[in-house]
Amino acid sequence: MGVWLPIGEIAAKVQHGELKAVDLVEKSLRIIADKEEYKAIIALTTDRARMRAQHLDERIAQGEQVGRLAGVPFIAKDNFLVFGADTTAASNILKGFEAPYQSTVIEKLEAEGAICVAKANLDAFAHGSSTENSDFMTTKNPHDPERVPGGSSGGSAAAVVLEMAPFALGTDTGGSIRLPASFTGSVGYKPTYGLVSRSGVVAMASSTDVIGPITMTVEDAAAVLDVIAGRDDLDSTTIEREESYIDLPTTVVGKKVGVIKEYMGEGLDPEVKAHIESAIEKLRASGAEIVDISLPSLPLALAVYYIVCPAEVSSNLSRYDGQRYGYTYAEANNLDESFAKTRSIGFGKEAKRRIMLGTYVLSSGYYDAYYKRAQTVRTKLIEEFKQAFDTVDFLLGPTAPTTAFKIGENVADPLKMYLTDIMTVAVNLVGVPAISIPAGKSHGLPVGLQLIAPQRNDRKLLAFAKQAEGVIG
């Protein structure tokens, strides 16, 4: 049993005056301070959090209903625009940036009474799988401080596992919510593309970026999604939501689950495989129908991703030019020098790597061979997922081929680091929802099980994941 009740219970108790929002905020801040050495947190929003908590308690004392997340503290990845602290995306180029407005998701969470207490570390601009690409520091895995927590939402996942708050927000462009959830033994939810507004979140690759919660239980993830999902005029890619993501039905029996053949073969750590197979047996024993399924183009997904993602990154990061916000090289003699020096000093190595690769695959003469071709293989991948979902309700596989690796182990080899995402990127390219839930530990390190559903079936996926969590747990 952890130090936090389920999110719904916390909110109910705060609303009924049995718990005070101010106490919950202090508790959260105390745990953050006690566990500082894990480097999960970039900045605190202490003053604003205390003020909001006090205000909430006062409104409750006057008999007001303050919302479904009344008094629940949370932590936002530092690529969300939030009042009360700088928004840096863990990059030097955005150091000192004060958000002039808040992300839509933060506004929605605050409107339901949730309170942001801190900003979590990430790989700078969410480029990475370990938080080692943060321009500030590397977050340590709560299960072994010599290992990475996964990335890019590694600070968010570590913070939740360290019990700094009942939930944290992450972003998932190629696996950045699910991978750290897998490496830290938490629940990471990646919604259908477009289900959650990205207004006010630092853009990485706009055709795959999604926002989602990291929690300790599926039920808590559903409670958060229920608040943040839905259309937003400020993000024209948003889609209609389902009516509700909470009060989930309990129906494992009869569900048909396809085990992804391409994720269970070569390259998968034997111990991870054994844990996934054991989870599959438990699901089978509880009444799920399990079949093997093949998506032949899956092994191509990472190559597609590492063309599409840098291409979009090169475009999205062109706005960091030192003129309107962020770091600027003040000694420049002209505008061109200002751009080049600002970006040279302000961007870390991985951002530069992706911007330049993206510039290359989009450049005249190479566009057709790289970018257009990758986007066409993407169509093939989408078709294969559609065909798979004609025969099964869900797809299943590991979230990552290994457990958490050692800090420093992959930094010298970018391609090896990219391969960490081999089991998560396809989901982003196809736009379907997916979740990583804990499936035991191997040598003390958590293993993540990934479940995938068709687009716009988030409720069904959460319901199944909740059941699976109970069976596997």
Add this chain to the structure above:
Amino acid sequence: MNKTMAKLTRDDVLKLARLARIDLSEEEIIEFEGEFNEILQYVEQLQAVNLEGYEPTSQVTGLVNVTREDQERGYGYKSAELLKNVPATEDDQIKVKRMIG
């Protein structure tokens, strides 16, 4: 099929750096040249895929041309708030370096 098999050279890296407006150190130029070739070699596997009958995808949920009424939305931002992050201003304007040498 096409010319992607060509190896990326030091000159290519320098050209990309110019296009992307990033000054690179000598160390970065050497490092990126090697890494980019390794990554491009990995993505080369896409060249062998038969894509007959497939069109490129860039939007996955089927939305097209999401538009709104051409009306002011009135967010109520004050220019001082929006300008607070600007490195250099003058008379509520963003001030930049000289463009022409």
